[in-house]
Amino acid sequence: xxxxxxxxxDMTLIDPRPGMTAVLNALGEESGxxxxxxxxxxxxxxxxxxxxxxxxxxxQRVPELVARFRExxxxxxxxxxxxxxxxxxxxxxxxxxxxxxxxxxxxxxxNAALHVKALGFEVDVxxxxxxxxxxxxxxxxxxxxxxxxxxxxxxxxxxxxxAVPVGVTTGPCTREELAAAGAExxxxxxxxxxxxxxxxxxxxxxx
Numbered sequence: 001x002x003x004x005x006x007x008x009x010d011m012t013l014i015d016p017r018p019g020m021t022a023v024l025n026a027l028g029e030e031s032g033x034x035x036x037x038x039x040x041x042x043x044x045x046x047x048x049x050x051x052x053x054x055x056x057x058x059x060q061r062v063p064e065l066v067a068r069f070r071e072x073x074x075x076x077x078x079x080x081x082x083x084x085x086x087x088x089x090x091x092x093x094x095x096x097x098x099x100x101x102x103x104x105x106x107x108x109x110x111n112a113a114l115h116v117k118a119l120g121f122e123v124d125v126x127x128x129x130x131x132x133x134x135x136x137x138x139x140x141x142x143x144x145x146x147x148x149x150x151x152x153x154x155x156x157x158x159x160x161x162x163a164v165p166v167g168v169t170t171g172p173c174t175r176e177e178l179a180a181a182g183a184e185x186x187x188x189x190x191x192x193x194x195x196x197x198x199x200x201x202x203x204x205x206x207x
Contacts, residue, residue, distance in 0.1 A: 002099035003146065005100075006135075006148070008151065013091075013121065019079070023037070033056070033057055044171065045106065049062050052065055073108070090193040092194075093198065100142070101124050104147070105126075106130060107129070132157055136161035150167065154167070156182075166193070167181075167183035169187070
């Protein structure tokens with residue numbers, strides 16, 4: 001049986017930042033709240049409800065704001081999102097090795113699925129709305145031996161699942177931050193992933 005590899009979505013497989021900036025700014029304009037789309041897009045990772053609360057949104061309004069964000073998302077974010085360098089090749093490399101790909105993301109599942117479809121990603125399993133240590137639930141369930149992500153929360157999720165934490169510096173976290181959090185392998189992008197996966201050391205690194 002081949003290896004099962006998990007991947008994060010935002011800033012690991014995809015770059016949704018222009019759309020994320022636009023959708024949060026649109027939500028701010030509609031709601032009359034001072035929401036900073038550029039800051040949001042530059043720090044993708046934490047769940048939306050946490051982001052809204054940190055931005056000063058009243059707690060009682062957060063559920064309606066999250067629902068409206070999800071409604072606006074497909075029209076604004078999906079068309080402007082691109083695959084990050086190496087994303088397709090990384091997924092294909094897992095399948096070429098006889099393995100399975102599992103995308104585990106904090107993003108709302110239906111919108112994550114729209115990204116996967118729009119960009120033609122070869123994904124065997126997609127699980128949404130899990131963040132940081134919570135990602136370990138899905139990673140363990142699907143037997144992921146490796147989990148690749150751009151955020152410190154992704155490293156935490158991999159470690160909690162007993163998977164090899166692979167960091168990529170395409171997101172908001174530096175190489176030094178990812179290493180300090182426990183990432184065992186760190187790439188500048190997923191373009192480096194296929195070579196690592198095919199190496200004897202990488203294939204033997206599952207826990």
